[in-house]
Amino acid sequence: MFAAACRVHGLDEPRVVPWRDVLRGTELAIEPGTLLRIDSPGEDPEADALLRGPGDPARVGGGARWHRTFTAALGRFREAAGAARLLNDPDEIAVMFDKRCCHARLEGAGVPVPPALHPVFGYAELRRHMAETGWSRVFIKPAHGSSASGVVALQTKGTRIKAVTSAAPASGGWRNSLKVRTYETEHEVAALIDALAPDGLHVERWIPKASLDGRVLDLRVVVVGGVPTHAVVRTSRHPMTNLHLGGARGDLEAVREALGRRGWEEALGVCARAAECFPGSLMVGIDLLVAVGWRRCVVGEVNAFGDLLPGLTGLPGSGAEDLDTYTAQVQAALSRKSVTCLI
Numbered sequence: 329m330f331a332a333a334c335r336v337h338g339l340d341e342p343r344v345v346p347w348r349d350v351l352r353g354t355e356l357a358i359e360p361g362t363l364l365r366i367d368s369p370g371e372d373p374e375a376d377a378l379l380r381g382p383g384d385p386a387r388v389g390g391g392a393r394w395h396r397t398f399t400a401a402l403g404r405f406r407e408a409a410g411a412a413r414l415l416n417d418p419d420e421i422a423v424m425f426d427k428r429c430c431h432a433r434l435e436g437a438g439v440p441v442p443p444a445l446h447p448v449f450g451y452a453e454l455r456r457h458m459a460e461t462g463w464s465r466v467f468i469k470p471a472h473g474s475s476a477s478g479v480v481a482l483q484t485k486g487t488r489i490k491a492v493t494s495a496a497p498a499s500g501g502w503r504n505s506l507k508v509r510t511y512e513t514e515h516e517v518a519a520l521i522d523a524l525a526p527d528g529l530h531v532e533r534w535i536p537k538a539s540l541d542g543r544v545l546d547l548r549v550v551v552v553g554g555v556p557t558h559a560v561v562r563t564s565r566h567p568m569t570n571l572h573l574g575g576a577r578g579d580l581e582a583v584r585e586a587l588g589r590r591g592w593e594e595a596l597g598v599c600a601r602a603a604e605c606f607p608g609s610l611m612v613g614i615d616l617l618v619a620v621g622w623r624r625c626v627v628g629e630v631n632a633f634g635d636l637l638p639g640l641t642g643l644p645g646s647g648a649e650d651l652d653t654y655t656a657q658v659q660a661a662l663s664r665k666s667v668t669c670l671i
Contacts (some may be wrong), residue, residue, distance in 0.1 A: 329367070329529070329638065333662055337662060339362065340375050342377040350401050360411035365428040366402070366421060368633035384595035388495045388502040391472035391527040395425055414634060415661055416519065417608025424632040425604070427471050427530040440626040442467070442532040442617070451521040458484070463533050466520065471528030474631070477504050478524050481534065481567035491517045500620075508566050508573055534567075535626055538618040545569065545578050546628065547616040550653050551598070551603035551637050556596040556614075557648040558640050562656050586622050595625045596643075600629045611635055613658050 331342050347369040358364065369375045373385045373631060379397045380390035402418035419471030423429045434441050447459065448454045466481040481492040490512050496505040502523055511517050521529075537544040543563035547566060550558040560567035569575040584592045599614040606612055613634015617626050635653040643646025648656035 329636075329652065330654045330658075331365075332653070333658045336655055337658050339658070345399075346492075347372065347375040348378060348383075350405055351375060352412060353404070356405070358408055358412050362412040363415060364405075364409055364412050365415045365657075366405065366632075367439055371397070384498070384654065386503045386505075387498070388478045388504055389470075389523060389527055391470045391478075395422070395472035398422070398425065404500060407505045414608070415610040415657070419605070420606040421632040422608050423435060424612070424630050425472055427473075427476070428528070431530065431532075431585075433605050434627055437601065437604065438607050440598060440624070442535050442626055442628065445531040448525070448529055448531055449517040450525045454521060454529075455484075456529070461533075464532035467532045467534055468524070469530045469532070470524055471530050475504075476568050476570045476573060478502075479568065480517075480520065480524075483534070488512075489514055490515055491520065491626070493520065495636050505509050506573065508568060520563055532628075535614075535617050535628075536620045538579060538620055538622050539563075540582055540586070543576075543578070545583065546618065547583070547595070548634060548637065549616055550613050550632075550637065550656075551599055551613060551614060551615045551650065552653070552656045553663075554600060554602040555601055555646055555648075556599045556603075557646040557656050558568065558635075558637060559643055560637055560640055563566060583618070583627070587618070589643055591622060598625050602630055606630065610660060611653075629671040653664065 336340055355473060372500045375383045381393060390556060391605045397511060399422045402422055406418045411602065423433060429445055431441055448457055464485060465483040468482055470478040474493055476493055480494060483490050490510060492508060492510050494505050494508050495502045496509060502520060537546060539545060540563065543565055545561055545563045546569050548560050549556050559582050561580050562575045564575040565580040587595060595616060599616060602614050603612050614627055614629035615629035615631065617628045637653050640652060642651050642656060651659065
């Protein structure tokens with residue numbers, strides 16, 4: 329899709345450098361003036377093994393090692409870039425893949441985010457901090473993760489407990505599943521949290537989401553060159569709205585109507601302010617949580633590679649009305665008066 333966007337603007341076919349080559353330390357020859365786009369390692373099992381070590385690519389965990397290896401590779405990529413033009417900053421990508429650092433950066437800039445606990449390192453400590461704060465509902469996120477891998481929506485009431493997650497028990501640990509599961513015994517929940525904790529956890533207070541037609545929702549908003557250009561509504565009957573976990577696209581016009589004109593403008597403003605925290609990144613994908621009552625929006629995530637939204641054209645007034653997310657980025661990149669291809 330990105331290559332097609334380049335062709336629309338008359339650019340040469342992009343030269344693609346596989347992540348596995350970068351991770352192996354292969355020497356990269358990049359000519360000055362080249363526009364460079366760093367993309368996701370994706371689901372390449374070979375790249376995953378180089379990042380996390382050998383094992384089931386679907387396993388939960390290994391995020392700390394993944395982030396160390398990934399960050400080191402980003403540093404080598406920056407060095408190889410030389411006089412080329414980076415469309416996304418390697419240091420900013422590293423921050424976006426550390427939920428604790430990203431949350432702190434947003435909070436420090438006054439961007440609304442869910443309240444978060446201090447770092448916790450196990451299930452017992454988590455429950456103790458929840459009791460001290462009076463929080464009975466939290467979202468537990470591996471510090472270095474994506475696609476809801478290892479994310480747990482936890483709620484407690486007295487002796488009752490309920491955890492919703494896509495993680496499933498597997499031989500020797502836990503693995504990601506495309507099926508969202510519910511665990512209601514403390515033994516199961518403690519085992520999952522303690523398995524995730526060594527890689528670091530980011531724990532946020534659960535913000536109850538607004539809903540339409542019985543489905544909770546949030547928004548993925550793509551910001552290109554500081555302007556919110558694309559938005560998709562993600563809806564679900566369970567706490568995780570990720571489309572690959574059974575979420576479905578919702579009615580954007582219905583959300584805009586529920587928010588009202590002023591509320592919609594404020595929502596986009598929050599996304600733009602979040603993007604300002606990453607000035608070296610041409611594009612960021614913002615996960616925007618709309619709270620129950622439609623009067624408050626907070627940023628749940630900032631995604632370095634959050635632009636894979638096939639078939640979606642731009643928002644009215646964004647300057648990308650007839651463009652997909654990739655074509656909008658190429659157009660914005662060319663407005664910076666650089667030419668050549670993108671990698």
